[in-house]
Amino acid sequence: MTSAGRFAPSPSGELHVGNLRTAILAWLFARSTGRNFLLRVEDLDRARAGAEAEQLRDLAAIGVRWDGAVVRQTDRGGLYAAAISRLADAGRTYECFCTRREIQEAPSAPHAPQGAYPGTCRNLDPAELEFKRSTRPAAIRLRSDTAEYTVRDILHGEFTGVVDDFVLRRNDGVTAYNLAVVVDDAAQGIDQVVRGDDLLASTPRQAYLASLLDIPVPEYAHVPLVVNSDGVRLAKRDGAVTLADLALAGVSAPAVRDVLLQSLGLPAGTLEQALAVFRPEGLPRESWVWPGYPGRLQ
Numbered sequence: 001m002t003s004a005g006r007f008a009p010s011p012s013g014e015l016h017v018g019n020l021r022t023a024i025l026a027w028l029f030a031r032s033t034g035r036n037f038l039l040r041v042e043d044l045d046r047a048r049a050g051a052e053a054e055q056l057r058d059l060a061a062i063g064v065r066w067d068g069a070v071v072r073q074t075d076r077g078g079l080y081a082a083a084i085s086r087l088a089d090a091g092r093t094y095e096c097f098c099t100r101r102e103i104q105e106a107p108s109a110p111h112a113p114q115g116a117y118p119g120t121c122r123n124l125d126p127a128e129l130e131f132k133r134s135t136r137p138a139a140i141r142l143r144s145d146t147a148e149y150t151v152r153d154i155l156h157g158e159f160t161g162v163v164d165d166f167v168l169r170r171n172d173g174v175t176a177y178n179l180a181v182v183v184d185d186a187a188q189g190i191d192q193v194v195r196g197d198d199l200l201a202s203t204p205r206q207a208y209l210a211s212l213l214d215i216p217v218p219e220y221a222h223v224p225l226v227v228n229s230d231g232v233r234l235a236k237r238d239g240a241v242t243l244a245d246l247a248l249a250g251v252s253a254p255a256v257r258d259v260l261l262q263s264l265g266l267p268a269g270t271l272e273q274a275l276a277v278f279r280p281e282g283l284p285r286e287s288w289v290w291p292g293y294p295g296r297l298q
């Protein structure tokens, strides 16, 4: 299988300029290292009808082209189930009946990192298990044997983060993102993961899970986000931040692409022209403040 990078949007709405900037970077990283570039629609959760088509249209409008067919997570339930069965057979899973509230209110284990699952259901005895099974459906959690794991990131260097007994399948039957992303990247031959740095904290969990499934850990680059003037991650409420909004305001897709490229220290023009001078070492390491519209975006 040819090695590949990817962009993996969740089709919850239109992409905004922050998502588009990450897509451009993922494309540049993949192409500059001779990799294929794949597109995966992460529609297990938060999918809105019509959003996928809008996202693909907007990626094409700024010049992001991908190889092969688009993959959708909702078509891949069998792969996720097989991975969970494998972990279960190896004694690496358990059923969890906790509600979010119970988890918040549970006393955390001594020295457990903040936000880690407190382990309430990890060692239920058969009677407790039987009783809990009669009360509500179970989520499936990973039985982790480490509290942290270290990954290497092209932009962040070594990063050590929390690994707890995270959820693999939610109690409504939906596969959890952390399991799906690991299984999908492996199945698609993806060995380079470029995405927003808000996901760096989840990466040790994913890399640890990959190690349990004998999957090679991909190369990671967690890229800085686009933020609003308050320094908060850009969102739809920050005004005209999608290509459709910007088009209504008279700003074309190529003009948006140029602003995004320049924000990365790259020349305006096609992505192929940017590729010719792209160097990961030259990328800005800080988040970028969206200049807003109107104003400097001309």
Ligand code: GLU
Pocket (backbone or CB within 6 Å): 007, 008, 009, 010, 042, 181, 194, 195, 199
């Ligand atoms: N679907 C995730 C998102 O849109 C990205 C996941 C990933 O790149 O691993 O935030």
